[in-house]
Amino acid sequence: MRIAILLSAGRHAVSGRPAPVSVELQAIRLARELIRQMAGEVDGNAAGDITGFHAGPDAGPLKDALGHGLPRLIQLSIGAQDDPLPSLAAALGAERFDLVLAGRSGQGGEDAGLLPYALARTLGLPIVADACALAAGPQHGTVSLEQALPRGARRRLTLRLPALVTVHPAAPAPLPFAFAAMRRGMLETREGVPAPRAAGEVEERAYRARPKLIAKSAAGASATERLKAATEAASSGGRLIVDPAPEDAARAILAHLRQIGVLRD
Amino acid sequence: MSRLRRDLRMERATHRIEGTPRPRFDLAAMLAATPAAAGRLRRDPRGEERLALVPGTLRRRLDRTQRVAASAVAAPAAAVAEMAPKLVVIAEPAYLVAVVPDAPGGRLTPHDRQVIGAARLLADAGGGAVLALGEMPGEDLAAAGVDRVLGLPVAGYDPEARAALLHAVLDGLDIRHALLPESADGADLARRLAALTGETLFAGAESLTAKAVTRAAQGRRIEQRRAPPRLITLAADASAPHGGAPHEAIPVVFALPALMPGAILSAEFVPADPARVGLDEADFVVSAGNGVRDFTAFRALVEALNATPGASRMVCDAGLMPRAAQVGASGTVLDARCYFALGIAGAPQHLQGVARCEHVVAVNTDLHAAMIERAGLAIVADAQKVMPALIEALTGALAVEAQP
Numbered sequence: 001m002r003i004a005i006l007l008s009a010g011r012h013a014v015s016g017r018p019a020p021v022s023v024e025l026q027a028i029r030l031a032r033e034l035i036r037q038m039a040g041e042v043d044g045n046a047a048g049d050i051t052g053f054h055a056g057p058d059a060g061p062l063k064d065a066l067g068h069g070l071p072r073l074i075q076l077s078i079g080a081q082d083d084p085l086p087s088l089a090a091a092l093g094a095e096r097f098d099l100v101l102a103g104r105s106g107q108g109g110e111d112a113g114l115l116p117y118a119l120a121r122t123l124g125l126p127i128v129a130d131a132c133a134l135a136a137g138p139q140h141g142t143v144s145l146e147q148a149l150p151r152g153a154r155r156r157l158t159l160r161l162p163a164l165v166t167v168h169p170a171a172p173a174p175l176p177f178a179f180a181a182m183r184r185g186m187l188e189t190r191e192g193v194p195a196p197r198a199a200g201e202v203e204e205r206a207y208r209a210r211p212k213l214i215a216k217s218a219a220g221a222s223a224t225e226r227l228k229a230a231t232e233a234a235s236s237g238g239r240l241i242v243d244p245a246p247e248d249a250a251r252a253i254l255a256h257l258r259q260i261g262v263l264r265d
Numbered sequence: 266m267s268r269l270r271r272d273l274r275m276e277r278a279t280h281r282i283e284g285t286p287r288p289r290f291d292l293a294a295m296l297a298a299t300p301a302a303a304g305r306l307r308r309d310p311r312g313e314e315r316l317a318l319v320p321g322t323l324r325r326r327l328d329r330t331q332r333v334a335a336s337a338v339a340a341p342a343a344a345v346a347e348m349a350p351k352l353v354v355i356a357e358p359a360y361l362v363a364v365v366p367d368a369p370g371g372r373l374t375p376h377d378r379q380v381i382g383a384a385r386l387l388a389d390a391g392g393g394a395v396l397a398l399g400e401m402p403g404e405d406l407a408a409a410g411v412d413r414v415l416g417l418p419v420a421g422y423d424p425e426a427r428a429a430l431l432h433a434v435l436d437g438l439d440i441r442h443a444l445l446p447e448s449a450d451g452a453d454l455a456r457r458l459a460a461l462t463g464e465t466l467f468a469g470a471e472s473l474t475a476k477a478v479t480r481a482a483q484g485r486r487i488e489q490r491r492a493p494p495r496l497i498t499l500a501a502d503a504s505a506p507h508g509g510a511p512h513e514a515i516p517v518v519f520a521l522p523a524l525m526p527g528a529i530l531s532a533e534f535v536p537a538d539p540a541r542v543g544l545d546e547a548d549f550v551v552s553a554g555n556g557v558r559d560f561t562a563f564r565a566l567v568e569a570l571n572a573t574p575g576a577s578r579m580v581c582d583a584g585l586m587p588r589a590a591q592v593g594a595s596g597t598v599l600d601a602r603c604y605f606a607l608g609i610a611g612a613p614q615h616l617q618g619v620a621r622c623e624h625v626v627a628v629n630t631d632l633h634a635a636m637i638e639r640a641g642l643a644i645v646a647d648a649q650k651v652m653p654a655l656i657e658a659l660t661g662a663l664a665v666e667a668q669p
């Protein structure tokens with residue numbers, strides 16, 4: 001099993017300093033655990049390898065990724081404003097990887113999460129988003145993965161390899177940083193494919209937080225009315241049962257819960 | 266330095282009324298002639314108060330934000346809308362604005378409604394119509410503001426096939442904008458579509474008008490702004506849902522291409538384990554207040570209902586439930602679909618935590634509790650008696666199901 005992991009030059013969410021992106025470090029852990037699981041099954045040295053890829057002017061803080069369990073990192077040297085897609089497509093196309101892992105979206109760049117999809121399209125790979133657990137699949141050449149959905153739900157998928165999978169923050173936390181692992185890890189620099197980006201029609205300015213929409217109350221309403229509108233959103237008419245027998249109350253509640261579909265049986 | 270010094274004695278002397286033994290001055294004329302009066306306007310506090318007076322209230326109320334004046338202008342417009350036909354029909358749309366709602370289980374989410382509201386904004390700016398892509402009941406869509414509907418027949422979880430169908434629709438119809446929610450499935454679909462078409466995607470827009478959209482970039486340090494492109498995903502709570510008259514939501518005919526099998530071999534939905542998810546992520550919360558004394562029964566009930574436990578502050582303060590279970594302004598604001606309150610009075614601080622819940626069920630001995638007023642199903646009864654009855658009904662129902 002050969003696994004490639006895409007690493008991006010991120011920025012720390014609070015300090016704004018250059019730092020690896022946390023989901024990509026989580027991807028390293030998922031890859032290591034998948035390979036360990038396969039080694040246990042196949043027993044022997046056919047387990048596989050993990051390679052990190054980064055396209056950018058310098059590896060910088062991504063050396064930390066080596067300390068979080070990545071054995072080898074290849075930096076594809078391109079300009080700071082260049083598009084990383086052609087470099088990554090060329091490097092990944094040259095070698096045959098079974099699985100390519102990427103973060104859900106970057107942090108510090110465009111942050112649109114579009115690159116894995118464009119890369120999958122260029123390489124002709126299927127893509128699955130938001131994995132939070134990986135395991136060997138039922139047949140050879142498949143993986144089974146868990147996709148994180150909102151509200152703690154999951155979707156279990158079986159996927160034919162080769163494929164590209166993006167990792168969700170709900171995946172297990174990154175492996176702890178080890179200095180010796182960072183010293184041991186290999187960092188290799190290669191020439192990338194220069195691809196200057198066309199100037200877009202996007203105008204940039206300093207970010208300004210916008211107020212979230214809240215339930216609007218009637219204009220000129222009193223303070224109590226406005227508080228009511230904020231606290232009593234969408235009250236659904238309401239059925240009132242006064243002093244029923246406990247059994248009747250239980251029956252009414254269960255019927256209501258079944259009707260709105262929260263009670264599964 | 267450059268301002269001339271006023272000589273007040275001289276100014277007064279020019280307004281002296283002649284022919285009186287004692288010196289008299291015409292001060293009113295003097296006031297009108299002073300240059301200061303022409304420069305800075307004098308405030309008229311009484312006039313301002315008259316403007317701010319809210320009409321039609323028993324007690325005298327002043328609205329200094331002047332919202333009443335705005336509503337007084339808006340009121341006749343509302344009256345006109347009521348006279349107009351109930352259903353808005355756009356027979357010959359200039360263009361289409363496509364919306365792809367998530368609609369899990371065929372029901373629109375609040376986020377979907379906001380996206381449809383944003384699409385309405387883009388469509389109404391130039392006489393376009395909103396086209397919803399997906400399988401949903403018509404009335405729901407009509408009320409949300411959709412003009413046309415086109416189903417995407419995809420079996421099971423196959424985002425690749427959905428993206429391929431969408432791509433065909435985008436190519437075949439005159440679609441000026443395509444809007445998707447920036448939710449788990451919507452975000453995935455939009456990026457697939459962007460990769461297929463090679464168009465730019467404006468991901469996670471945080472504000473949208475017909476002229477400009479904005480989004481955050483570089484770890485929320487930079488705001489990007491541009492004219493709305495064709496592909497946009499909209500963040501949650503960024504746009505208001507459509508509030509006007511319903512639209513017609515009629516189906517359109519379109520020949521969809523045949524599909525190829527994808528790389529996903531099987532997909533299985535695993536519902537969340539309610540004991541493990543956090544209160545802010547939970548779908549169904551059962552909550553105990555000061556009216557609950559039997560906490561063993563409460564815990565058994567939570568387990569039997571397969572729900573996440575919550576509590577009011579009184580209960581958490583008393584140490585009967587962990588602080589992490591507190592619902593409300595100083596606890597967790599829920600995002601649950603259903604909230605079941607046992608013995609909770611419904612203080613404003615508590616109700617704020619429940620504001621986003623769609624369904625509320627309450628059991629309380631007090632008919633006049635605020636929670637009873639908020640609830641969709643309100644039971645005025647003793648929680649200590651209702652809880653065992655519920656547990657019995659649930660386990661009894663399970664036993665009946667297990668028998669045959």
Ligand SMILES: Cc1cc2nc3c(=O)[nH]c(=O)nc-3n(C[C@H](O)[C@H](O)[C@H](O)COP(=O)(O)OP(=O)(O)OC[C@H]3O[C@@H](n4cnc5c(N)ncnc54)[C@H](O)[C@@H]3O)c2cc1C
Pocket residue numbers: 553554555556557576577578579580591592593594595596597607608609610611612613614615618628629630631634646647648649
């Ligand atoms: C700054 C501030 C922040 C706060 N934040 C929060 C917050 O985040 N969350 C929160 O919950 N509170 C909060 N509070 C406290 C809040 O104001 C209320 O005091 C609290 O919510 C009341 O909890 P309760 O409804 O459980 O208790 P009570 O007010 O004592 O109500 C008990 C209810 O149970 C009913 N009852 C009694 N016996 C029975 C029975 N046998 N069967 C059925 N019903 C019965 C009663 O009729 C009554 O309605 C805050 C207060 C302040 C000042």
